[in-house]
Amino acid sequence: MDRHVISVLVENHSGVLSRISGLFSRRGYNIDSLSVGETEDASISRMTIVVRGDSYILEQIKKQLNKLVDVIKIVSLAPEASVYRELVLVKVEAGEKTRASITGIVNIFRANIIDVSPSTLTVEITGDQSKLQAFIELMQPYGIKELVRTGLTALQRGDQQISQVGQ
Amino acid sequence: MKAADAIVKCLQKENVEVVFGYPGGAVLPLYDALRNNGMVRHILVRHEQAAVHSASGYARTTGSVGVAIGTSGPGATNLITGIATAYMDSIPLVIITGQVRTDLMGRDVFQEVDITGATEPFIKHSYLVRNAQQLPRIMKEAFHIASTGRPGPVLIDIPVDIQNTRIEFNQPDELQIRGYKPTFEGHVGQIKRALRKLRHSKKPLICVGGGILHAKATKELAGFALKARIPVVHTLMGIGAMGVDHPYYFGMIGSHGFAHANRGVGQADLLVVIGARVADRATAGSGIFAKNAEIIHIDIDPAEIGKNLGTLIPVVGDAKHILQQLSDGIEPLETEEWVAELASIRDRVHTEIHNKPGFVNPKQVLRDLGEVVDDQAVVTADVGQNQLWAARNFPMQGDRKLLMSGGLGTMGYSLPAAVGAKVAAPDRQVVAIVGDGGFQMSMFELGTIAQNRLAIVILLFNNSRLGMVRELQDRGYGETFGIDITDGNPDFIALVQAYGFQGVQVTNTKDFSASMRVALESGKPYLVECIVDAKESTL
Ligand SMILES: Cc1ncc(C[n+]2csc(CCOP(=O)(O)OP(=O)(O)O)c2C)c(N)n1
Numbered sequence: 001m002d003r004h005v006i007s008v009l010v011e012n013h014s015g016v017l018s019r020i021s022g023l024f025s026r027r028g029y030n031i032d033s034l035s036v037g038e039t040e041d042a043s044i045s046r047m048t049i050v051v052r053g054d055s056y057i058l059e060q061i062k063k064q065l066n067k068l069v070d071v072i073k074i075v076s077l078a079p080e081a082s083v084y085r086e087l088v089l090v091k092v093e094a095g096e097k098t099r100a101s102i103t104g105i106v107n108i109f110r111a112n113i114i115d116v117s118p119s120t121l122t123v124e125i126t127g128d129q130s131k132l133q134a135f136i137e138l139m140q141p142y143g144i145k146e147l148v149r150t151g152l153t154a155l156q157r158g159d160q161q162i163s164q165v166g167q
Numbered sequence: 168m169k170a171a172d173a174i175v176k177c178l179q180k181e182n183v184e185v186v187f188g189y190p191g192g193a194v195l196p197l198y199d200a201l202r203n204n205g206m207v208r209h210i211l212v213r214h215e216q217a218a219v220h221s222a223s224g225y226a227r228t229t230g231s232v233g234v235a236i237g238t239s240g241p242g243a244t245n246l247i248t249g250i251a252t253a254y255m256d257s258i259p260l261v262i263i264t265g266q267v268r269t270d271l272m273g274r275d276v277f278q279e280v281d282i283t284g285a286t287e288p289f290i291k292h293s294y295l296v297r298n299a300q301q302l303p304r305i306m307k308e309a310f311h312i313a314s315t316g317r318p319g320p321v322l323i324d325i326p327v328d329i330q331n332t333r334i335e336f337n338q339p340d341e342l343q344i345r346g347y348k349p350t351f352e353g354h355v356g357q358i359k360r361a362l363r364k365l366r367h368s369k370k371p372l373i374c375v376g377g378g379i380l381h382a383k384a385t386k387e388l389a390g391f392a393l394k395a396r397i398p399v400v401h402t403l404m405g406i407g408a409m410g411v412d413h414p415y416y417f418g419m420i421g422s423h424g425f426a427h428a429n430r431g432v433g434q435a436d437l438l439v440v441i442g443a444r445v446a447d448r449a450t451a452g453s454g455i456f457a458k459n460a461e462i463i464h465i466d467i468d469p470a471e472i473g474k475n476l477g478t479l480i481p482v483v484g485d486a487k488h489i490l491q492q493l494s495d496g497i498e499p500l501e502t503e504e505w506v507a508e509l510a511s512i513r514d515r516v517h518t519e520i521h522n523k524p525g526f527v528n529p530k531q532v533l534r535d536l537g538e539v540v541d542d543q544a545v546v547t548a549d550v551g552q553n554q555l556w557a558a559r560n561f562p563m564q565g566d567r568k569l570l571m572s573g574g575l576g577t578m579g580y581s582l583p584a585a586v587g588a589k590v591a592a593p594d595r596q597v598v599a600i601v602g603d604g605g606f607q608m609s610m611f612e613l614g615t616i617a618q619n620r621l622a623i624v625i626l627l628f629n630n631s632r633l634g635m636v637r638e639l640q641d642r643g644y645g646e647t648f649g650i651d652i653t654d655g656n657p658d659f660i661a662l663v664q665a666y667g668f669q670g671v672q673v674t675n676t677k678d679f680s681a682s683m684r685v686a687l688e689s690g691k692p693y694l695v696e697c698i699v700d701a702k703e704s705t706l
């Protein structure tokens with residue numbers, strides 16, 4: 001099943017998130033991730049939803065979302081025309097012996113160490129999914145104690161804004 | 168003014184003459200405002216579910232928005248089945264619920280329930296009002312959203328303290344709802360494409376649903392079919408979209424439709440679907456629906472197009488407009504042979520009517536009902552065998568209406584829907600068709616009928632069974648279970664007499680028409696109980 005990234009402008013008030021997540025679960029659409037936050041206009045939030053499905057499902061998702069009065073606009077963000085980013089925080093075991101090599105990997109990936117304890121390092125890394133995946137795999141041998149990810153967020157490339165894009 | 172008074176003022180601005188409701192603590196300010204104002208009639212129902220069904224019957228009879236009111240908690244949850252029923256059939260309703268005080272919300276206090284959350288899957292839109300000042304705008308939006316685009320129910324949940332807040336009445340002249348812009352006019356290019364396809368079709372067929380009725384497009388449909396010479400079939404919800412006396416009328420499709428209509432769909436080379444979602448009941452679950460046809464799908468809701476049917480030419484917009492545009496652009500097609508072919512299939516099929524002593528044949532009775540009632544009659548039907556007997560046998564002509572719960576199949580719909588119809592149109596004959604099971608699911612509404620002296624004729628088919636389930640069990644399992652209600656059934660005549668109605672029991676098909684005439688002419692609530700053989704089949 002193909003992965004699609006869709007960007008949804010919605011009214012920024014309570015209840016909207018549950019309407020959208022309810023629609024996905026009720027109709028059996030698979031969500032990989034959903035991230036949401038206010039936009040440059042405080043009355044509008046923007047959701048980035050990563051879904052799996054064929055073109056029929058994708059069309060259904062867009063049409064059903066569009067029926068919600070709180071949904072203002074929906075666009076698909078194709079990989080070649082968009083930038084995708086995700087933030088991951090990893091708390092990894094780091095003793096005397098391993099600390100240096102972890103720091104080396106962190107530097108290569110241009111990640112940041114944002115917290116240190118005698119036995120752990122907490123690393124912040126942003127990037128597209130393949131970069132994050134590679135980093136996480138490299139951290140695994142050291143022992144990942146905790147990991148949290150924001151879910152993907154995305155914008156279209158170039159000077160276009162979502163309000164100018166045809167649906 | 169008080170926000171509660173503003174609600175009533177808004178109702179008046181929307182030309183609401185009647186509301187169907189049931190009071191409770193969380194709507195006391197609203198009820199006081201209704202009493203004070205005195206201009207909006209309040210029909211006190213006996214159960215909130217009936218308030219919504221009645222509002223639905225009212226909306227479908229008048230073509231305007233129906234309004235139902237309930238209190239918080241159990242009042243609100245009782246509304247739910249009605250709301251889901253209306254949603255599935257795209258009925259324009261505004262439902263107002265009371266809610267607990269804003270400062271108590273979220274603490275599971277007495278009679279608190281999250282009704283906007285609970286109804287979210289089957290409602291067009293809902294509001295939880297937290298700022299009283301916004302109420303006039305929200306009311307206006309609710310009526311607009313309920314009645315435009317694809318119609319549907321809209322709920323406004325109003326905490327009791329909000330109803331008591333003093334506000335300045337401000338309502339925008341123009342609504343700006345940035346996420347709600349239904350397409351009205353059909354795309355000219357798509358209409359041209361559709362016309363081109365039609366011109367090259369040898370066996371075109373039009374299949375219509377309830378959308379024709381919502382769009383008030385029956386005249387345009389009749390005109391287009393006649394001019395273009397295209398036969399028309401319909402779904403269950405499309406009953407009444409075209410009169411049975413139209414020369415191109417070819418009946419109802421679907422699992423409970425007519426074989427000739429389904430055969431027509433199978434043989435057509437071009438199917439024009441209008442205002443129908445064509446779900447499983449309409450395709451008879453076949454998966455080979457319209458297997459030889461290319462499909463033009465016209466619907467005001469773009470989400471219906473491509474959902475259940477692969478579509479060649481989608482046209483989004485209002486059916487009335489689009490049919491007019493198609494009519495203007497079409498020349499008569501050469502369909503004589505195709506129409507004759509369909510007619511010959513139809514004429515070969517015959518439903519035999521058997522008469523068993525001591526029993527009424529419901530199929531014959533419903534054909535006879537067509538002779539007895541006038542062309543303005545509003546008939547409601549419940550769910551079960553009685554619904555399909557009515558759908559298949561009651562002849563739709565003139566301005567007759569046949570109202571039922573198609574999408575959800577909600578038992579208990581017909582009695583309260585008839586209440587709404589009679590309140591909406593006191594001068595029209597109103598007949599509520601119902602089974603002995605469904606009657607007992609809404610019989611509390613006899614109180615509403617009595618209190619408001621509504622001259623509704625209840626046509627009860629008493630087969631001492633939950634007949635439709637009986638038939639499914641007989642066919643699918645060979646044995647029946649949990650469907651025999653003989654022992655618990657009341658003396659229905661005595662029951663309605665307790666409410667002051669008259670009643671007559673009919674045990675012979677040929678006695679039906681005379682009894683029905685007496686009932687209709689009485690000008691009072693009346694029960695006509697037909698005793699039906701438990702083994703009677705639906706088709
Ligand atoms: C609220 C509700 N509960 C259950 C059903 C399932 N159901 C469909 S038809 C039917 C039997 C209806 O019996 P009755 O009202 O006597 O009508 P009949 O089929 O005998 O004409 C039942 C139980 C339903 N449609 N709605």
Ligand SMILES: [Mg+2]
Pocket residue numbers: 602603604628629630631632633634
């Ligand atoms: Mg029965």
